[in-house]
Amino acid sequence: DAGITQSPRYKITETGRQVTLMCHQTWSHSYMFWYRQDLGHGLRLIYYSAAADITDKGEVPDGYVVSRSKTENFPLTLESATRSQTSVYFCASTSGGTPYNEQFFGPGTRLTVL
Amino acid sequence: QKEVEQNSGPLSVPEGAIASLNCTYSDRGSQSFFWYRQYSGKSPELIMSIYSNGDKEDGRFTAQLNKASQYVSLLIRDSQPSDSATYLCAVNKDYGQNFVFGPGTRLSVLP
Numbered sequence: 001d002a003g004i005t006q007s008p009r010y011k012i013t014e015t016g017r018q019v020t021l022m023c024h025q026t027w028s029h030s031y032m033f034w035y036r037q038d039l040g041h042g043l044r045l046i047y048y049s050a051a052a053d054i055t056d057k058g059e060v061p062d063g064y065v066v067s068r069s070k071t072e073n074f075p076l077t078l079e080s081a082t083r084s085q086t087s088v089y090f091c092a093s094t095s096g097g098t099p100y101n102e103q104f105f106g107p108g109t110r111l112t113v114l
Numbered sequence: 115q116k117e118v119e120q121n122s123g124p125l126s127v128p129e130g131a132i133a134s135l136n137c138t139y140s141d142r143g144s145q146s147f148f149w150y151r152q153y154s155g156k157s158p159e160l161i162m163s164i165y166s167n168g169d170k171e172d173g174r175f176t177a178q179l180n181k182a183s184q185y186v187s188l189l190i191r192d193s194q195p196s197d198s199a200t201y202l203c204a205v206n207k208d209y210g211q212n213f214v215f216g217p218g219t220r221l222s223v224l225p
Contacts, residue, residue, distance in 0.1 A: 035215075040217075041217070042202070042215050042216060042217040042218055043158070043202065043215040045212065045213075048212065058212070090157055090158070099145035099146045099206045100145070100146045100163070100165055100206075102148055102160045102163055103148075103204075103213055104160075105157040105158050105159070106157060107156075107157050108156075108157050
């Protein structure tokens, strides 16, 4: 299916475990983003990528690792999950090139860290 | 001061009324402005984008931008219960494609 997908949609894990959230887009968008959304904080940028092999930190990068070996994929890894990382995670993408392009969001992954 | 601020809400309006959602931003160099709608448990979806001062209309939705006042608003005419959602204001500060989102305003349209 065309668009932007995330997997898994729901994940329960334990403190200290490594977790990887997947994001895949079929538009060949240059830019991809990872956000977390928590009550009282809105959407906060974790990491973003301007192209394959180019990533940069956002507002809340601590405890997260990203990679982007292919344009269409942008996985987010929690190296050692903590309870404070319980959240809803959204991946987004945009074609970039101008300041006027909207970001398109994936359906989200609800992560619970016990 | 937060970079993007919105009415905390919730905002309740009767069906058929005009709902007015407001957003202010701090960076005068901001280039583009977006309104997203987010239903509970769903991802944000774009409703309107605006780049120049003035009004932009799309169906029942009107976005208004005043760069001098650093203010952007969204008006929803003839509000419907299906408009009940959280509305996120997003500001693109530069060419780096990094949006800054406001905290959102929850709108409830009462039948």
